[in-house]
Amino acid sequence: MNLKALWLGLVRSDGGAGDRIVPPTGFTAQLTVFSAGAMAFLAVFALALALATGRLAERWSSELAESVTVRVSAPVAEQEARTQAAMQILQTTPGIGQPRLLPDEEVAHLLTPWFGPDMPVDALPVPALIDVPVTDSAFDAEGLRLRLEAEAPGSILDDHTQWRQPLVSAAKRLSALGIVSLLLIAAASAAMITLAAKAALAANGQVIRVLRLIGARDITIATAFVRRFTQRAAVGASVGTVCGMIAVALLPGMSAAGGFLTGLAFQGWGWLLPLLIPVIAAAVGFFATRWAALKMLGAVR
Structure with a gap:
């Protein structure tokens, strides 16, 4: 059979x-x-x-690997200067596109799930957030992290690896x-x-x-x-x-x-x-x- x-x-x-x-x-x-x-x-x-x-x-x-975020924390009097220093460093870093400083409205929107819509975010010591698109494989995250620590104290690079x-x-x-x-x-x-x-x-x-x-x-x-x-x-x-x-x-x-x-x-x-x-x-x-x-x-x- x-x-x-x-x-x-x-x-x-x-x-x-x-x-x-x-x-x-x-x-x-x-x-x-x-x-x-x-x-x-x-x-x-x-x-x-x-x-x-x-x-x-x-x-x-793919999406989390296409961008990194720079968080700038500093006293109120030095926040603007350190943010601009971080922006200048990013603009001269190879492998990334045009960095974008998130406006206060977007930062407040990101914090809404944790603090609610009525929380006065302006009164909080919220760090400045810079969105950085990655455009080339030549981007060196570790090198940029060390450069930010040296030239713009208080700037922290987050490449989303911990989350991704x-x-x-x-x-x-x-x-x-x-x-x-x-x-x-x-x-x-x-x-x-x-x-x-x-x-x-x-x-x-x-x-x-x-x-x-x-x-x-x-x-x-x-x-x-x-x-x-x-x-x-x-x-x-x-x-x-x-x-x-x-x-x-x-x-x-x-x-x-x-x-x-x-x-x-x-x-x-x-x-x-x-x-x-x-x-x-x-x-x-x-x-x-x-x-x-x-x-x-x-x-x-």
Whole structure:
């Protein structure tokens, strides 16, 4: 009983006794369709999570690496002079673009989440913030940091490394978790289909013995079960995938969600990836039922 014969039997139905021994309804059929649909629905969300967090890691890695910030802290009487000194240093530093001193309004907006909108920021000793775009790989962050310490005391360079690396690492781990979830979903689907196929084979043990007595081959019997359960897995997974894609499409976008996770949704060609889930579910059903049928038919003698 080889894989080629099973596959030929799967795609070429003869409508014979083999098909009729597989119950078209009942708890095994319902269990297979429901489990395939539920797992496909969850697989859509796991796939969306993996893609969204992958985009998030790329976004944080690129955006935070494209700029640095210089913070200038000094007594009120010296604040303006030290800020101008830091600006002059930045303007002569290779590898960066035009530095921009953030106005008081932007600084107040940045502090709003911590102090609230009514906090008089002007009365606080808030340091001056300079946004510095990085335009070239020749930029030497450590050299600039040392130069600022020497020529503009109180100026601190922040290249966002302390924030960027943990965020990117967390996003990549979430993406890996999504992939692991997909593998676990496939394994759980295979286990459920295997149990359902074994239950159907066990329930029809007497019928299988009679078929053997009248000349039916194991390949014919096994092919009937493989075909029926593969079809059930494909149908259930198709319904679950469609429902999952609709649910993902109804989720709020990035702007409505406040930019959380770049939006847990598919983008562009990513909408085509969930269409592979029913195909994979059918393949899982095929191999899981084949293994169960070979094992059970060897025992039913």
